[in-house]
Amino acid sequence: MATNIGMMDGAYFVGRNEILAWINARLHLNLSRVEEAASGAVQCQMMDMAHPGVVPMHKVNFDAKTEYDMIQNYKILQEVFNKLKITKHIEVNKLVKGRPLDNLEFLQWLKRYCDSINGGTMKENYNPTERRNKGGKERNSKGSQKNFKSLQTNNSLNSVSSDGMGSNKISVTKQGKVGGVATVANSSVEIQELTGELTDLKLSVDLLEKERDFYFAKLRDIEILSQTPELENFPMSMAIKKILYAGEEKESALAEAQEIVAQIIKVEKTEYSDDDEC
Template identity: 40%
Template sequence: MTASRTDLISWLNELLQINYTKVEQCGSGGAYCQILDSIYGDLPMNRVKMNARHEYEYVANYKVMQNVFKAKKIDKPIPVEKLVKCKMQDNLEFLQWMKRFWDANYGGQWYDAVARRKGAPAEPPATIAPLPSSKPALSAGGARSGGRTPVGGYRTGSAQPNEAVQQLQGQVKELSSHLEGLEKERDFYFEKLRDIEILVQQQIEVLEGEGKDDHTLREIQKILYSTEEGFEVPDAGAPVDEEETF
């Protein structure tokens, strides 16, 4: 029988001593990794980021998980690209599978989840709340309900402007953090591509020195240097507009 979302969250929180409220929060990958650790007890939890906030951190968690699946010969594809989007249905289906796998393989031994992650925080991923509406409420007749309202949209002495400002400030802070994470993710993948580019170039130069060539390496290099339609690589000798910034 398939477990419900409520049952799954209750089981997950009890097993891992965390405080998740939604199945979507499993998308960071940390909880999935620790479920496996509760079964086998040898997962490298020092490499699992339980308080991951950004997609590149989620991917790193799934890399650890994929290594465990391979080592334990677990024949189950991990849909990483779907799970990291933190969508309910994808994570619900995978968590249901994880629960069935746990039921079939957990030996009943005592598991100290907090100690295994060395007390690392396991707060669920944050979500961005919708912006509050700035329009005053209208009654069915089209007039503002509750009497006359000043031009600013709130009555004198109301706490609503303060609360709205605080909400907006909180969202600005969270969006700034999200932007910082995207920049780190961009740099993370750029460095990987740069390492590949250097490795390919070095190998091509070695082969050229021996009078040889490698079609696969040339194709990889072609992919690395390809550009989107309409995008032009700037001429290295062209003057740069000092006022233009990126």
């Protein structure tokens, strides 16, 4: 079970679009950015899908907007992790900030985990919309939205009925705004597309930098090990440092390193043969 996976695991190379498509398909949502899952509600429901009955869905706030409300969701998620003995650390302070990379990494881990449960298949009778409606705060927010919309409708009808020319005014206003609305709509679509592309580029750069730092740290560990007094003059250490300190103008120092090792092996074989003759 994928409770803990390394940062260079293939799970962390799953793209933003694939993660969003996975969430939207499983939970019948329409997320367009990974930051929209920063409230922790999506993660709670994914765990509810993987382990029905473990998550107290009536406590999950699907309308969480403030950091306080988001943190409450993550507390619920942490309690679920504790029940299931999942040791994955939840970096709540980072996730609630809504930063794309932090949220993407956690969702990548979550996908890997859910895929490891029953082969990633959803429970046959699991209804994500119905289960989501069990979120106590969501029902209240939906009710208030409906009341607000109905109030707007009533006010509009009243304003029209109070003026005999109301219908004419509305039609003239609509005709005058058609061109402007169309232009604004096209601009909004272009802005969303460019924003999505920019987010993808930022995520790619962040992942590349993380991969670079990962391998640099390993090379640095090897360098420190090869510089220890006990190993510094060993042939293998000398060969390793030959590769590490090779200049940029050289394509590869592997051949020289292999030659160093080969010479030492040759010397050792000669000394071993002389000992046998003695």
